[in-house]
Amino acid sequence: MFAIADPRAAWSVLRGATKARRAAPLREPFVRYARAFAAMMAGLALGFLATAVSIHSGYGFNALRVGPWTAWPQTGAVDIDPYARAVLARSGEAPLGRDQGLVFVARVDSAGAPLVGRCEYRVTAPVPAARFWTLGLASPAGALLPNPTGRYAYASRDILRREGGGFDIAISRVARPGNWLSPGEARDVVLVLRLYETALDLEARHDPASFPNIVKLACP
Amino acid sequence: MTVKDRFLDLAPWGIAALLIAGVVHIVSILLMPSVATRDAYARLVAVARAAETTSGGIALLAPLAPGAETLPFEDPAMAEGVCVFDLAKGLLRVRGGADGEDLLGLSFHAGGRVFHSMTDRSAIKGKIDIVVGDAGQIEAVEGDDAGAAPVQEVRITAPSRRGFVLIRSFAKRPSDQDRARQRIRAMSCEVFQPPEE
Secondary structure, three states: OOOOOOHHHHHHHHHHHHHHHHHOOOOHHHHHHHHHHHHHHHHHHHHHHHHHHHHOOOOOOOOEEEOOEEEOHHHHOOOOOHHHHHHHHHHOOOOOOOOOEEEEEEOEOOOOOEOEOOOEEEEEOOOOOEEEEEEEEEOOOOOOOOOOOOOOEEEOOOOOOOOOOOOEEEEOOOOOOOEEEOOOOOOEOEEEEEEEEEOOOOOOOOOHHHOOEEEEEEOO | OOHHHHHHHHHHHHHHHHHHHHHHHHHHHHHHHHHOOOOHHHHHHHHHHHOEEOOOOOEEOOOOOOOOOOOOOOOOOEEEEEEEEEHHHOEEEEEEEOOOOOOEEEEEEEOOEEEEEEEHHHOEOOEEEEEEEOHHHHHHHHHHOOOOOOOOOEEEEOOOOEEEEEEEEEOOOHHHHHHHHHHHHOOEEEEEOOOOO
16 A cells, blocks of 8 residues: 555646647547547446346345345245346246245344354244244355255254254254254355245334344354 | 546546446346356256156156255255246146145246245145146137136246246155155146147
8 A cells, every 4th residue: 555645746647647648649539439438348347347246235125134034035926126036047046936935044143243164053943933944054155065964954843842842953063962953164154944834924024033043152 | 628627528428337337237137037047947957857757747856965956045855846848839737636734835937037836735625736828828728618617727827938847845854855755756747738729
C-alpha cells in the first residue's frame, strides 16, 4: 500500500497523460469508437459480475429464515423466479415440490458462527411438526460427507429419543454415544433439515426456538 | 477542459455501460437454464441410461453414497427412481399404489421448474394415476372422454416437452432401503399416444 503524497500533483500527471493521448493523431470518430467499445466491455463485465454475485447468494427471493435455518419454498413451486431457476440449473438440484415438504439448510450455528468440520456441535430438539423429517450433514455444495460410520442423516423414526420425545445429535469427528453424525475429514459442513408434509406457515415469522438448536461445544 | 466538461463528456458512455450491464445481467439469468449443461435433467438422462430399469419403465437410481450422488442435496433416506420423458413421443402415464405407511413423493420437473408434486397422501382412493402431456395432447384426451365413465386420472399440462418425474420413496431406517426400492418397482411409467380425432 502506498499513499499519494500530493493529490494535486498526481492529478496534474494524470491530466498531462490524457493531454498527451489527446495530442496523438487519433481522429474524432475513432475516439468515439474507442469509447463505445470501452462502454460495451465495461457493461459486459458489470453484467456478468452482477449475474455471478446473484447466483452465489442463495436461490432468488423470498427466503424463509428461522434462526440459523434457511429454506427457499418457492424453488418447488411453479411460480419460481428466474434467479432461482438459474441457480438450480447450474447446481443441478431437483428441489422438493412445494406439496411434498420443505428443506432447511443451516450454514451457521445458533450463535451465527459458520459450521466447520473440526468443531464439535450438539443439535437439540424440537423439530417443527411434519409427517417425517430427516436431519443430516452435507458439504456446502450438497454432497454427502464420506465418514467411517456410513451414516449421513437421522430420520424421525430411527433417532434415539429421551423420555418425553426430545433428542440430541452429536456432531463430531470422534465417536460419541447416542445419536452421532460424523463430518469425516470435511472442512466446511452444512446441516440439512428436511420436513416432509409439513403444515409450516410460509408467511409467518417463526420462533427459532421451534427449530433445532445448534450449539458449538468445542473446537480443537 | 474543466472537470465538469469532462464529466459531461463521459457521462453518456457511463450510462450506456450501465444499461448494457443491466441487459447482459437479465439475459444471462434468463438464458442460464437453457445453456446449463449439468442441470438435473441432463444428469438424470445420463444416469437413467446406465441405471437398472424396472419392468414398469422406471430407472432406479443407486442408493446415495459419497462421491456417487446424481443430484446434490438429495436425502440419503430416500430411494429414488426417475422417468425421463419427451412428450414428442407421446403422453406419459405414471401409475402406482399408495397404500404404504411411508412417504412416497412424486415431483414433475420440466423447463427448470417443478410443475406438479404430490405425495401418497394426496393419491385418490389409494391409487396414483397421473397423465402428463402438452396442451394439445391433454386437450385431445379430454375431448375423447365426453360421455364416458368418470375420469380417475389426474391430468397435468407440462410447461415444456422434455422433463422428468422423480419418485422418492422414504426409508425410515437404513435397513428399509430395499423395501423402499420395492415400492418404486411396483410403479410404472408408460408412454401412450393421444386418441385420434
